[in-house]
Amino acid sequence: MRKFIFVTGGVLSGLGKGVVAASIGLLFKLRGYRVTLQKIDPYVNLDAGTMNPYEHGEVFVTRDGLETDLDIGRYERFLDEELTRANYLTTGQVYWNVIRQERAGAFLGKTVQVIPHITDEIKRLIQLPLDQSGAQIAVVEVGGTVGDIEGLPFLEALRQLKDDLPREDTFFVHLTLLPLLSTSDELKTKPTQHSVKELRAIGIQPDAIVARCGRPLPESVKRKIALFCDVDPENVIEDPDLASIYEVPLVLRQQGFDRRIAERLGIGSEEANVDRWSELVSRLRHPSRHVRIGVVGKYVELKDSYISIGEALVHAGVALDTEVNVDWIPAEAVARDGPALHLDGVDGLLVPGGFGDRGIEGKVEAVRHVREHGIPFLGLCLGLQCAAIEFARDRLGLTGANSSEFAPDTPHPVIDLLEEQAGVKEKGGTMRLGSYPTLLRRGSKSRACYGVDRIDERHRHRYEFNSSYRERFETAGMRIVGTSPDDRLVEIIELADHPWFVGVQFHPEFKSHFLSPHPLFSGFLRACIERGASSSSPSP
Ligand code: GLN
Numbered sequence: 080m081r082k083f084i085f086v087t088g089g090v091l092s093g094l095g096k097g098v099v100a101a102s103i104g105l106l107f108k109l110r111g112y113r114v115t116l117q118k119i120d121p122y123v124n125l126d127a128g129t130m131n132p133y134e135h136g137e138v139f140v141t142r143d144g145l146e147t148d149l150d151i152g153r154y155e156r157f158l159d160e161e162l163t164r165a166n167y168l169t170t171g172q173v174y175w176n177v178i179r180q181e182r183a184g185a186f187l188g189k190t191v192q193v194i195p196h197i198t199d200e201i202k203r204l205i206q207l208p209l210d211q212s213g214a215q216i217a218v219v220e221v222g223g224t225v226g227d228i229e230g231l232p233f234l235e236a237l238r239q240l241k242d243d244l245p246r247e248d249t250f251f252v253h254l255t256l257l258p259l260l261s262t263s264d265e266l267k268t269k270p271t272q273h274s275v276k277e278l279r280a281i282g283i284q285p286d287a288i289v290a291r292c293g294r295p296l297p298e299s300v301k302r303k304i305a306l307f308c309d310v311d312p313e314n315v316i317e318d319p320d321l322a323s324i325y326e327v328p329l330v331l332r333q334q335g336f337d338r339r340i341a342e343r344l345g346i347g348s349e350e351a352n353v354d355r356w357s358e359l360v361s362r363l364r365h366p367s368r369h370v371r372i373g374v375v376g377k378y379v380e381l382k383d384s385y386i387s388i389g390e391a392l393v394h395a396g397v398a399l400d401t402e403v404n405v406d407w408i409p410a411e412a413v414a415r416d417g418p419a420l421h422l423d424g425v426d427g428l429l430v431p432g433g434f435g436d437r438g439i440e441g442k443v444e445a446v447r448h449v450r451e452h453g454i455p456f457l458g459l460c461l462g463l464q465c466a467a468i469e470f471a472r473d474r475l476g477l478t479g480a481n482s483s484e485f486a487p488d489t490p491h492p493v494i495d496l497l498e499e500q501a502g503v504k505e506k507g508g509t510m511r512l513g514s515y516p517t518l519l520r521r522g523s524k525s526r527a528c529y530g531v532d533r534i535d536e537r538h539r540h541r542y543e544f545n546s547s548y549r550e551r552f553e554t555a556g557m558r559i560v561g562t563s564p565d566d567r568l569v570e571i572i573e574l575a576d577h578p579w580f581v582g583v584q585f586h587p588e589f590k591s592h593f594l595s596p597h598p599l600f601s602g603f604l605r606a607c608i609e610r611g612a613s614s615s616s617p618s619p
Pocket of ligand 1: 431432433434435459460461462464484539540541542543
């Protein structure tokens with residue numbers, strides 16, 4: 080069994096196509112199928128690694144080391160599974176493969192063209208996740224909106240694939256927006272009609288329309304969309320604004336969407352078992368307590384830059400019946416105003432990853448504040464590096480200690496370039512990327528969280544803790560509790576004399592899922608809850 084559910088978008092970008100694709104994937108997984116999800120990003124970059132978060136939000140990293148856009152993270156969080164580089168596809172990759180073949184002489188004597196050579200390669204790559212994972216259903220999301228020039232070869236490839244395969248093996252979902260016109264108080268369908276018209280001009284007739292709308296979709300509007308877009312009225316699905324993205328699968332299921340798709344694909348009628356998911360969603364809606372976490376970062380004004388972190392906090396919060404309120408604090412503001420003003424009243428501090436020296440001093444000051452005040456701290460990648468810099472300056476008396484990334488001439492490079500990075504000149508895909516093992520020290524907080532001696536976590540960095548300072552850190556109370564199996568790289572540091580102070584060189588946020596929160600985030604949050612309970616005075 081090999082089925083494809085394609086998700087395209089119209090009218091506007093940013094309608095939540097990734098959430099809809101992930102929700103469809105989840106519902107089929109909960110119906111008992113093996114499901115995979117793929118994202119097509121039609122830009123020319125080979126991967127998302129060279130784009131800054133302002134351009135494209137967070138860069139996600141797969142287990143096998145591909146830097147992807149944030150939708151891959153979304154899929155993993157919904158599916159509760161790890162995906163691979165085959166699940167992410169860009170124009171850059173397609174052309175790269177075809178041009179390499181052309182140079183190797185694979186097309187000798189032929190003119191290499193968008194149709195069929197580029198579209199053939201796209202079709203091959205779209206089928207790859209199914210071939211590799213043994214999944215039965217692939218949900219494939221096409222980034223951007225119908226009508227974008229760069230998306231055309233992909234849509235043409237989907238059109239061909241639909242004709243290559245038996246009719247019951249493909250299903251097309253088109254996500255659109257129904258704007259509300261306040262003067263007439265009406266949901267307008269014309270942009271949807273136009274985008275479907277555009278899709279049909281390419282040769283694709285959607286099987287279902289998912290309509291984003293800020294209010295319930297009246298039956299009359301549904302019928303109108305069905306008529307103009309030539310879809311069954313039951314296949315016009317409402318996608319309302321919801322408090323949490325994790326409610327989307329439940330809302331789609333309530334409308335029978337997965338059942339309708341299953342019928343058309345000619346596959347079993349067993350219902351999706353959403354009991355556990357629903358239970359977590361209702362816990363999310365009715366938390367029994369709250370904590371406040373400060374996140375001091377460089378790109379905080381754009382929340383998508385730290386999307387996996389925000390979600391990991393939500394997952395751990397649900398498991399602990401706690402609503403996590405996050406204060407997103409710009410690091411430069413901390414440097415300007417001092418940490419006390421911004422961190423007053425937080426129950427914990429998280430310092431995320433990042434690149435470049437902007438905001439570093441603010442992060443270092445924030446770390447000092449929580450170290451001195453016994454406030455729980457979790458440092459991720461650059462967050463660990465800032466904690467090491469702060470400790471070296473304040474506790475080891477190493478004035479001017481820094482990372483050689485920010486101060487190449489520092490007298491004390493406590494964070495230094497990874498040995499393997501020394502000769503690296505190219506920027507794309509050259510960091511230490513993907514999953515690597517870490518051994519945990521017995522008796523550490525991290526070991527207690529994970530409950531095992533060896534873990535695998537995902538990395539994305541060029542710099543690391545400088546091992547020549549290990550002894551001095553240990554002696555002063557900063558323990559090295561996680562290392563690479565050969566003991567050369569420091570992966571986790573912990574403060575001995577502190578309620579909860581952990582820095583990790585990897586990105587645990589990439590492995591947190593709604594159904595399985597990450598143990599380090601849970602441990603951190605538990606410490607924050609305790610801190611919140613002990614610092615808040617009982618109400619009169
Ligand atoms: N800039 C740092 C490095 O390259 C940290 C990277 C990160 O936080 N992902 O090592």
